[in-house]
Structure formats: C-alpha cells, structure tokens
Amino acid sequence: MLYTLSDNSAWLVMVQLLDGVGNGLFATLTPIIIADLTRGTGRYNLALGTVATVQGIGASLSSVVAGLIVVAAGYSAAFVALASVALVGLLVFGLLMPETTPRAGRPDTTLDRSALPQPVSP
Numbered sequence: 623m624l625y626t627l628s629d630n631s632a633w634l635v636m637v638q639l640l641d642g643v644g645n646g647l648f649a650t651l652t653p654i655i656i657a658d659l660t661r662g663t664g665r666y667n668l669a670l671g672t673v674a675t676v677q678g679i680g681a682s683l684s685s686v687v688a689g690l691i692v693v694a695a696g697y698s699a700a701f702v703a704l705a706s707v708a709l710v711g712l713l714v715f716g717l718l719m720p721e722t723t724p725r726a727g728r729p730d731t732t733l734d735r736s737a738l739p740q741p742v743s744p
Contacts, residue, residue, distance in 0.1 A: 623701065623702065623705045625637055625697075625701045626697075626698045652670075653670060656669045656673060658722045659720075661722075684704060684707070687703070688703070688704055
C-alpha cells in the first residue's frame with residue numbers, strides 16, 4: 623500500500639528498503655515456525671519444501687495477475703490488489719495459526735532426546 627502514496631524516488635527507495643527488511647524477516651522466521659510446528663514429527667523437510675513450493679507458485683502468479691491489473695487499471699490498482707491478498711493472508715495466519723509455546727496445564731510435545739538411541743563409543 624505504501625507504493626501507492628507517492629511516486630517520489632526517495633519515497634520509493636525507502637519503501638523498497640522496508641520491503642527488503644520485511645522479506646529478510648519472513649525468510650528467517652519461516653523455517654523457525656516450520657520447525658516449531660513439525661517438532662517431533664520427522665516432517666520438517668517435507669513441510670519446508672511444501673512451503674517453498676507454494677511461495678514459488680504465489681510469486682509467479684502474483685507477477686502475472688499484477689501485470690494484468692496494471693494493463694487494465696494501472697499500477698495503484700495492482701498494488702492495492704496485491705496488498706489485499708496479503709491482508710487476507712495475514713487474517714488467515716492470525717486467526718488459524720496455532721500457538722506452539724507450552725503452557726501450564728498443556729503437555730510439552732517437544733522431542734524427548736533420552737528416548738533416542740545413544741551413539742556407541744569405540
């Protein structure tokens with residue numbers, strides 16, 4: 623949405639810097655969240671690969687859809703449309719993402735390492 627507020631080059635550079643910081647946070651936190659959600663299941667790599675595939679498909683589709691919207695209605699409409707999709711994602715994430723931090727009265731589901739086979743010393 624910030625891209626629609628001005629076409630000043632300094633403003634656009636600042637918005638792109640903010641976008642880069644957000645992208646860095648997203649790229650850093652995604653594997654951590656996946657590890658938290660898949661702890662003890664042995665499905666981390668599968669989940670990470672699935673998320674990366676969905677992200678790739680979304681990136682491809684967003685470019686195509688944004689291009690079609692730019693041709694039909696202009697850049698501001700495309701940015702608003704993409705921001706709207708992101709807002710829907712935020713709402714779904716905020717409402718449906720489970721809390722994984724153990725709480726009082728709720729069992730801790732972390733992996734019990736004492737149950738794993740221990741390496742044999744020579």
